[in-house]
Amino acid sequence: MEFIFDEDQLLLQRTVHDFLESEVTPEVVRALWETETGRSPELWGKLAEIGLPGLLVPEAYGGMGMNEVDAVLLLEEAGRSGLAEPLVSTAAVAAPLLAELAGETAQEWLPKIASGQALVAVGHPVCPFVEDAHVASLLILPHDGALFGVAPGTARITPQKSNDPGRRIASVDFDEKSARCLAEGDRAEALLAAALDRGALASAAAALGAGDRLISEAVAYTRQRKQFGQPIGAFQAVKHGLANCKVKLEYARPAVYRAAHSVVQNSPERSLHVSMAKLLACEAAGFAAKQALQAHGAIGYTWEQDLHIWMRRAWSLEHAFGRNTFHHDRVRRAVLTGQLPLGPGTTFTN
Secondary structure, eight states: OOOOOOHHHHHHHHHHHHHHHHHSOHHHHHHHHTSSSSOOHHHHHHHHHTTSTTTTSOGGGTSOOOOHHHHHHHHHHHHHHTOOSSIIIIIIIIHHHHHHHOHHHHHHHHHHHHHTOOOEEEOBTTBSSEETGGGOSEEEEEETTEEEEEOGGGSEEEEEOOSSTTOOEEEEEOOGGGSEEEEEHHHHHHHHHHHHHHHHHHHHHHHHHHHHHHHHHHHHHHHHOEETTEEGGGSHHHHHHHHHHHHHHHHHHHHHHHHHHHHHHTOTTHHHHHHHHHHHHHHHHHHHHHHHHHHHGGGGGSTTSTHHHHHHHHHHHTTTTSOHHHHHHHHHHHHHHOOOOOOTTOOOOO
16 A cells, blocks of 8 residues: 655645744743643634644534544644644544534534634543643543543542643543433443544654654754864764664654554554554654753753753653553554454553
């Protein structure tokens, strides 16, 4: 099979790249760190104007009607820019979940997502905390084998600490009697499994972007910083370290794109491909963070360095929608037993 992005997909990626480059600067990211919510309704409105929240919303509900193959390049750009807005939770996970649910819930919320009027946060059994619960208009949460739609005002939302100031997480408790049951049994399990894979895929794509930006930041710094009368980037050890970052990133990239295709096709190997993509992309981003920090030296530890934006994003993405241990276990089970791990409650131990 030949997999190539078409001209329209690449043009949209470039458009989003240019938009984020001008609107989501390091100064903007840092300013949002200092706000109570860490989110900007104004910026989200601008994202809605170019269609990002409604990427995976069907056209019948006012969205762009695209799929994960179309979206993967744009999520990569979000990671590259350091965008902290809830694009993953709302656009990549909640929107297609609601579309699969259909019915009154979809009719109520999908147009609001597409227009930028609503943020939706989704919880999952493999994630102890819910991202962006503090700003969500709707919470979609699992409990006792069922899936519930929860109004934030009826839930107890407890903020939790994160090493990434741009990642806002919380533990959420709710009374199912005050919530709307959206699905039960096998249907709820299938919806959660798909949500997990979409979230892990989106996180992997964002990790590609973060890793790429870390390499760019390190290269730029090593061209400016001089020792012994020449840029430190001319030294073999520095060059080899950054070259290894690029190799890991480029090996991860096709795995992420394959996972996007598997999600769109609902392949029997969807979860396996997603876990492989998440592992490779987060490993590449984590390695890039380590090498970029080493290239910067002691100054890289200082708060004033913008390197923090993408280092912390790379670290936090490893925690999103299943940590590395979870995805390692899914891949290992598939390799050793031939059983494909599709269920949301499929957790394995070492």
